[in-house]
Amino acid sequence: MRAQTEAPEFTTSELMVVVGARELKDGQLVFAGLGIPQIAVALAQRTHAPRLIVLNEIGLVDPHQIELGVGNADPRHWYRAAVFSSFLDIVGMVGHRGLVDVGFLGALEIDEFGNNNSSEVQRDDGGIRRFGGGGGANDIASHAKSTIMIIRHEARKLVERLVHNTSPGFLTGGDARRRAGLPGRGPSRVITDKALFTFDTTVGRIKLLSIHPGITHEDVRVSTGFPLEIPPGVPETGPPTQEEVRLIREELDPTRMYTSAI
Amino acid sequence: MRAQTEAPEFTTSELMVVVGARELKDGQLVFAGLGIPQIAVALAQRTHAPRLIVLNEIGLVDPHQIELGVGNADPRHWYRAAVFSSFLDIVGMVGHRGLVDVGFLGALEIDEFGNNNSSEVQRDDGGIRRFGGGGGANDIASHAKSTIMIIRHEARKLVERLVHNTSPGFLTGGDARRRAGLPGRGPSRVITDKALFTFDTTVGRIKLLSIHPGITHEDVRVSTGFPLEIPPGVPETGPPTQEEVRLIREELDPTRMYTSAI
């Protein structure tokens, strides 16, 4: 991807990190798994949100890693945490209790209502391809005040009908989510490698917020499997600053584990 | 009280300790509060039940005290425990879980069905005299495989009708306890300063097992507020052995905090 005026060169995954970080506010309680969410949270902590607290379902509060680990279960990820506790303490007494401000969710598929499949997809031969399963994703999606989903922007991923609704968004739209009894407010953002989406909460439907630099409207349209309105004046996603890129490359992901892509 | 042949002199509270200890088996899980129950348990551990484990609702497993404390909340009582946890862990995950073999319960009043009042009694002026409340006593009475109650033998304490059924025994007798849904098997013994009782579990009613040395049948009769059958051949409670008395006096309660009475 080409750099914008006054902005440095950056990769798409760096842009996604920066977009994620910008959605976070100081003092928030955030569920963030490995990869882009973890780097986004670290970036927010180094810039505008020093008091943001990260939770991990495994039983962690506010770790201060000095190395990236291979996953939640890697003790590198637990370093200097303030609390070592349990699934019940974190996903139960913080998550189900309704205290989580933002939960990051990965997805295999999402639909226009922000429903999220992290379980399985259809194979070309009609069979099922099973993935790891959502784990605590459904719990986060059900209870967090907001959720941010991260997904590759492809027509077979942003789909009209999910194979499996693992983690409900707005269900069938309108007030279906509220009627189902789900306490959390539902999805708030979708970050792809092409665009940033929000949700119109009155109709419970996805809405384009900005398109990443260098991506055409046509590209977004053909890469989206559900009908999508692209307003002519839709803005371009603001690029990372030089300091953001420096932080990501020099401090947060120096081995380019998660941010080298594209 | 006079000593029996071949038995040492002993106090009534020492006899009650020994009677309590004899009811315990090796390897059992026991809830025992301060006073006679605690000494009874310690005596059992020093004699026939070295592997008996004491639990305390405050969040303790298997303490090895070297000094008697003023109560459950006294750290003297916690010394060298294997677990420091919580009310939920002990009363919930052991007690409510149905794993407790024996629970000792104090009582202000009991009735012939083994129902237990540890809340309040009637004053002579008709008002209520409030005591501390049962705390976890109801939980123990509801769930333990057996309970042993300790009470002073007076007609105003072994009563026909309780002021308050804090901790159910067999309720109205028969299978009333089972029908109410209480999982524990109900009361198994009542130890007073005059006698030892068991329960006929088919009718859910108290039954005299033995009378303490030196106590007359008439004494038991007038000191019992509900109708009580005293079979002519009811045995005398076996006295403590010399070793039991020595252990109590020299090792378990050397300051005679709980075992000097009478």
Next chain:
Amino acid sequence: MTAHPSRTDGVAGSKLMTLAEAAAMVHDGDHLALSGFACARNAIAFSHELIRQGRRNLTLSACILGMDADLLVGAGLVQRLIYGGGSLDRFGSLQCVNRAYEQGTVVAEYYSSLAVAFRYLAGALGIPFMPMKSMLGSDLLARLKEETAPDNVLEMTCPFTGDPLVLVRAMVPDVAVVQVQLADAEGNAQILGPRWENGEAAKAAQRVIVVAEELVSTDVIRQQPELTVIPGFRVSGVVVLPYSAHPTSVYRCYDHDHDHLRLYVAKARTEEGVRGYIEEFIREPGDHVAYLQRIGGIAKLAELRADRVLGY
């Protein structure tokens, strides 16, 4: 990833405040979950300050009430108790609590202790109730249903097993005060010894006030995070105040004060006596240091210090 710019105790947001500021976070009519169990880890200094500030119409809750509750009831601040029992162990009963109960000046919502713990647990987990089998067939349940708390208990047949069940409703105290050994300025709080229901009560509450014997660097907390019972993000205020549970004990810090507990029990025998106690030990001294001076000062505190090995 390089080291996180060391979050000093300030960066993550100090919540340190004075006892007066913390007590001001409890409002008239609030439900306050207390910290103690009989004569251990009671929120004594905090209760003194509530009395000095003249708070009113409080609801207090705990599995087992202790001296803090007795003082607050004795001072007339309390309208409702939600509890399973209470005492000062061998020192005696909670005479102010029992007197208020007998005279009907407080509503006593009286459960099995596990039912209180379950109500906190439900509050902490954000679920509306917990099912249980304690209290079935008892007068505890009858009185809750008919008199003191008809909205907080229900009987139900289990849809899975067909067994009778009691449902106890979630409880969300306005404030939980927790007396701990160690806390950092962010509010991460560690409890040594048994924790009774402190964890669940704090996590159920809307606001948490930590009263700590000792302020430690967040590094100390993060060396053994297994011991952190309350995470800083749940905490609204941290008060660091040595001997703030006196005359009750704090494991590994100090023993209970026999002399003072006996004195209190003698005074609390009558309403007049307790009024005199409050005047002499709470209002007149006016703050915690002057209180400690009055109960025997440095010599007494030195005598109470816990043995390093025994912890008491």
Next chain:
Amino acid sequence: MTAHPSRTDGVAGSKLMTLAEAAAMVHDGDHLALSGFACARNAIAFSHELIRQGRRNLTLSACILGMDADLLVGAGLVQRLIYGGGSLDRFGSLQCVNRAYEQGTVVAEYYSSLAVAFRYLAGALGIPFMPMKSMLGSDLLARLKEETAPDNVLEMTCPFTGDPLVLVRAMVPDVAVVQVQLADAEGNAQILGPRWENGEAAKAAQRVIVVAEELVSTDVIRQQPELTVIPGFRVSGVVVLPYSAHPTSVYRCYDHDHDHLRLYVAKARTEEGVRGYIEEFIREPGDHVAYLQRIGGIAKLAELRADRVLGY
């Protein structure tokens, strides 16, 4: 009261046993709650032994399955999985588990992870179910109700609030195996680092097997009883076996083994590959020491040892 005649580790009843004896406590058809979370603290040596002993028709449960589950499924020992998710973190997915799911050779009772934790919690507390609001409106719930577990979930309107609720039924595994850092011979077991659902799963189970990296005197346990997650009285067998979670990590003991995990993931890509892996690393070595020899022996183990400060 004089000192308790020091209960040496023998008096209170040693539960030490061999790995083979412990594995024999799991019977064909049993429900086994596993210990790991992705690639941390998996019951690897224990699973190896179950495979060598040829156990059949097992049900496995965990909030998040790890390599132990993948091996047991790959070896054909499993008929049902009760879980929320599973992976080997960045090393890859649980290919045997996913393949069995795709081919329908296991029944996958698939929940949100908290629902699994709640089912353990209900089992541990002796209550018939837990109410919750996760899974409402999801296909997780639909599939449980309609296909995999119609007896274990219910929907209900909350009798207190009128809100929709999901009730998840209590779960009581026949056996829980828990991989810990420290245990004494009585079975008192301490876990360092996060505990995920290990505490609730162990307390829900009928029998508990502790696999410990290190055997300590009961004095060590009793110096810091706050860390004891499983009390000895819940434990049926204690196996002391260093590196028994290899190639997954044990916090403060050793790191995960990158090389071996990569090798496993490559092998597990096909059924034939996993059969080869089982032959080479489980059946042929025949015991844990020979397995450790085969994965690189002393040099490899020395390389994996955790740094004292970092814990990994």
